[in-house]
Amino acid sequence: MIEKMKFLSITGPKADIDRVVNQYLAKYEIHLENAMAQLNQVQNLSPFIQINPYKEVLAKAEEFTGLLGEEKQLKLRDISLEEATELIDRLGSELSEINVKCEEENKKRTKIVEDLNLVSPFLKLPGDIDQLVHYRFVQVRFGRIAREYYEKFKTYVYDSLDTWFYPCHEDEYVWGVYFVPWTRMEEVDAVFSSLHFERIYLKKDYYYGTPQEIYDKLRVELNAVDKKIAEYKSQASELLKKDAVSVFSAKEKLSALSVNFDVRKVAACVKEHHETFYILCGWMTEEDSIAFAKEIENDANLFCIIEDDKYNINVQPPTKLKNPKIFKPFEMYIKMYGLPAYNEMDPTIFVAITYSFIFGAMFGDVGQGLLLAIGGLILYKVKNMDLAAIIGCAGVFSTIFGFMYGSFFGFEDLIPALWLKPSEAMLLIPGLGNMNTVFVVAIVFGMFLILLTMIFNIINAVRSRDIENIIFSQNAICGLVFYGALTVTILLYITGHALPATVVLVVMFVIPLILIMLKEPLTRIVEKKTPAIEGGKAMYFVQSFFELFEVMLSYLSNTLSFVRVGAFAVSHAAMMGVVLMLAGAESGGSINWLIIILGNAFVCAMEGLIVGIQVLRLEYYEMFSRFYKGSGREFKPFLKNVKTNH
Known part of the structure; x- marks a missing residue:
């Protein structure tokens, strides 16, 4: 069933819109329409433009509830706007301090991870990095070279070049260190560059000891930083959990206020006698509209018109199933x-x-x-x-x-x-012989459903005042008479009453088919429109004949x-x-x-x-x-x- 709707036009002083929305309208289900579109004939109409003051604090509240996770059977409490705003601001300030500390630790962590990634390929290097990079007569280069170039380097270049390459780690690259005398540095660097050797710079003041010792030290620092970050996150989580009910309650409150404030998007304003009024338009169920009208009857600042005349409304009512x-x-x-x-x-x-x-x-x-x-x-x-x-x-x-x-x-x-047993039961049909009973019953049942849906179509057509679908179409009265006669005829033949079936066939088949074939000109005649037939008559009758043939096929296919x-x-x-x-x-x-x-x-x-x-x-x-x-x-x-x- 479809609930009966009423169209409401609500107006009052512009400054009073929030009171009306939260005190009255929020209690009822109302489908709002754009007042600017509905009242386009009203003069001096303008949109209601105002920035939503709840969006920023609501975004914070939604962030906090997201950190808390799903709302698990929390019993929300009634909370005022002032309390909700104060709570979110306080938590935001306290969490901000924790986040600053957490961000500092994250920066430290990023730097430590970068250093770990630099050092880890060289863990097999036995010497101290700080000593290697400070040799007096020899330069040291850390880096990596692709495998294919490394093989070429060993095969064609290594024996003739004044350098020593020490490989430390292999994956798709060969990671290592090469040593070169000061006097041949430029030549050797040029050769390695031509082989796409990628240098890694480890000349940092805090790199003391072997790569393994540096790596172990960095891992200790990383664990300490991770521990601090976990502590800060735990503090933030505990801070929110302590006020979980209040946070979710505040979020619901602010969400409702924000949505209700956005009523302005579909509202309009009109200025009368130096005072500006808002106008809201929308649909309520008949039951709600009666209750709403009764509730506001003593409110001097609120005016409501409940529209019954559907011809004064520019939009189709929405559908609410019940x-x-x-x-x-x-x-x-x-x-x-x-x-x-x-x-x-x-x-x-x-x-x-x-x-x-x-x-x-x-x-x-x-x-x-x-x-x-x-x-x-x-x-x-x-x-x-x-x-x-x-x-x-x-x-x-x-x-x-x-x-x-x-x-x-x-x-x-x-x-x-x-x-009966579906696979065994048989029925004798005159002229056709024995047929499975379930098949016969299924077809008869289907014909009954098709007739029923035709009746539904006629009812819908009467409601929408569609003459063609009331009388002349294949699912209208003509179609109902034709298909009903066909059903009766089949039942008469099945039951052995051939003679009356033939009479029904002649009388009830032909006339409805002719009317269906001529549905367009007949509809125009009933609706007093001219011309009755558009275009050439010969072409119309040819087209109508083939359309009628298609209708007959659709009846057959639908039944089967x-x-x-x-x-x-x-x-x-x-x-x-x-x-x-x-x-x-x-x-x-x-x-x-x-x-x-x-x-x-x-x-x-x-x-x-x-x-x-x-x-x-x-x-x-x-x-x-x-x-x-x-x-x-x-x-x-x-x-x-x-x-x-x-």
Whole structure:
């Protein structure tokens, strides 16, 4: 069902907008519209422009709650704006001091890590770095060279060059040190440069001792710095945890105030007699609008007009669905297709009943149905998943049809069939011979659903005053008469009443088809529009003939689509027959229960998924396409409830 909406225009002194929003409007769900767009005929209208004063402090509060992690069953308390702001400012100041100290330690850590990365490739070097870099007659160069160039260096250059290279570490590079006399320094450096030797400078005042000793010393310093950083982070965490409830409460308060302040984005201002007034426009449910009007009737600074005349409103009302709890999970399927427009029927209850019923008919098994029902309902209870509730409801109907078919975990002889066995029951059709009963019933049931959706289409068309879809289209009265006559005819032939079926065929088929073929000119005539036929008449009749042929094909294909209901009922018994055969249940010997369990699990999962998709396809393509547009827009409450302390 769709809640009835009322359009509200609210106005008052500009300076009073926050009081009205937080004291009155925040208590109700209101879908706000842009007042500038709705009141474009009002003179001297201007947007309400003002900077949100809560955003900066709210950003800090959100940062603090992010550091605290998820809100785990904290009971939030009522907190005033002043207290919330003071708390966030105080925590911000204290955390800022801790962050400054932490940042200093992070800078130290970055420098130590850089030094560790410089020293670590040279750990195998036995000499003291400070002595190596201060030789009197020999220069020392630390660095790395790519492997391919190092091999070329050893093969072609090393023996003829006055230098000694000491490798320390190898990965994709060879890390090491080369020594060169002062007198040959420029020549040797040039050769190494040509081989892409990358120098690393270790001439630092605090590099004393071997690389291993320097590395160990740096690791000790790094551990000490990491310990300090952890201590500062712990201090910050404890500081926030101590006021966790207040921080989350402040965040909720500031978030609500910030959202409510942003009401100005959709508000407008108008100046009257040297005073400026705000104007807010939006939608409330009829129930809320009555309560709101009653609450503000004694407020002298607040004026509200509740609009009943839809022709004075420039925008389509939003859609808010309201269904009984048992049907509410099926709203998920409606939203996937598109919300109903405000003047459309809400098909939620129709989908809930038909989806569950058809699923059960296609997947009738007592045992597997109970598994789906129990598992789905438990999952819905624990996780509150709409899909789980749908699976649970479908499982209930699977169980019911399991009793109708006499099927229990694939065993067809444990319980008696209350109706029939899908793979065995046959029905004699005059002129066609024996046909599977489930197939025949599925087609008849499908024809009934198609007729029902045509009635829904006519109701929607009456609501929107669409003459063509009331009378002349393939899903209107003409289509209903034609398809209804076809259904009656088929039933008469099945039951052996051929003569009256022929009369119905002649009288009730031809006239509706002619009207459907001429729907456009007839609609224009009824609506008193001219010309009745646009363009050439010959071309129109040719085009209409082929369109009528397409309509006839669509009737046939839509009807035959419901054969899949019977097909899956039969295939379920066949698939479980294979499982029982593999388990040895049909040979009379010992039964392999592991195969029975695994086979049931496989069939339940795979066939349950396929059937669920196929039923949804029937809903969308064979039923929704006849009466449902799904062009509505969702009702989205703009405001948040704000608790205030006085």
